[in-house]
Amino acid sequence: MLHIDNSLEVLKKYLRLEELNKMSLAEIIEICRERNLPTDENKAQLISDLLFWKDHTRPIPAPSTPQLSSLSDPRNLNTVHQRNGALDSKEFTMLFLDGNSPSLDIPRQDLTLGESIGSGGFKDCFKGAYKGETVAIGKLRLTDFSELDLAEVKHEINVLKKKVILLNLNFRQLRHENVIRFIGVCTHPSLLSIVTEICTNGDLFHYIKKSPRPSFTQQVNYMHDIALGVSYLHTRRPAIIHRDLKSMNILISQDGRAKINDFGLARIRPKANLLMHTQCGTLNWYVCVPPEYWTLNPSYTEKVDVYACALIFWEIMTWGFYGYPFQDLSAHALQVAVQQHEIRPPMTKLTGLYPRNLLVLVIEMWETDPSLRPSMSHVVDRLSAYF
Known part of the structure; x- marks a missing residue:
């Protein structure tokens, strides 16, 4: 079921230039705060931000509940x-x-x-x-x-x-x-x-299959690039949640930079404290679906992308050397393993090969409780320590 921000519909009725000009600066700031928009600009700019938000932010149907509004007939x-x-x-x-x-x-x-x-x-x-x-x-x-x-x-x-x-x-x-x-x-x-x-090296999943394991510096560069891109999406106003991050949706450019691709399942999150309510994501070998998806009416935030990035980071560090886990599990068995027993891809063979702080970061990113996962901005800061 698609969750709709009712406040958006209410605001559309009175977020007009003439009405906003009548409000005090404090009232304007309060509305901006609720929409997670900047609040440290002058009144004219804040009004401009709100009008743009009103015109360009709207509930977007998830793939599981298509609503082709353009096809009115x-x-x-x-x-x-x-x-x-x-x-x-x-x-x-x-x-x-x-x-x-x-x-x-x-x-x-x-x-x-x-x-x-x-x-x-x-x-x-x-x-x-x-x-x-x-x-x-x-x-x-x-x-x-x-x-x-x-x-x-x-x-x-x-x-x-x-x-x-x-x-x-x-x-x-x-x-x-x-x-x-x-x-x-x-x-x-x-x-x-x-x-x-164009990214001439294709997607990360196939790039790993055809390329030798890169240096640690290059591996961290890939992780840092991915974190930067996702952090950028999350800090937009309104924020963009990708929802389907995986190595197949990361492209590698000719100069070895990683770039976020494929927004087919992305959702605009118009309000900072708003939870998204839809089932989506891709169930594949590295448990791309985080624990909060495993319910009839899942509620989630941008932390689902943090979880997915942890799995991509694990894939970068293993570089296909240890195979892909969970191939023999049914969907139900995988659900039980992920949600109830907190099973994650094995880290044992990575111990000693990579800095402990990096492994700890990945473990924090795939925590079962979304509130315990770091933000992608924090992940960027942690990875920046390696440069």
């Missing part, structure tokens, strides 16, 4: 299914650009499609070129696309689009070298695609 979905899920460019534009972001629509003639560099989920990824820049083109496989798939793709684009919109408005420069840069979408029927910066 149910007949549009029927048309999609009748054509086995293939969308034409007009429908694609309606779904993902909403008529409000023409600058994000990339003309087909401006894209050059090159060699295949991978595939996954609903996308085939190609190396390409756009305005002289080498880019990654995620071509969407829309045959037999389900409503759930459409919801996930649309949400991924909306999260990335939010960053670009903010950039265009010059409102808090949402750019970070450890988060994949979103460039735009191509809505041409022959190449419905998402265009982002």
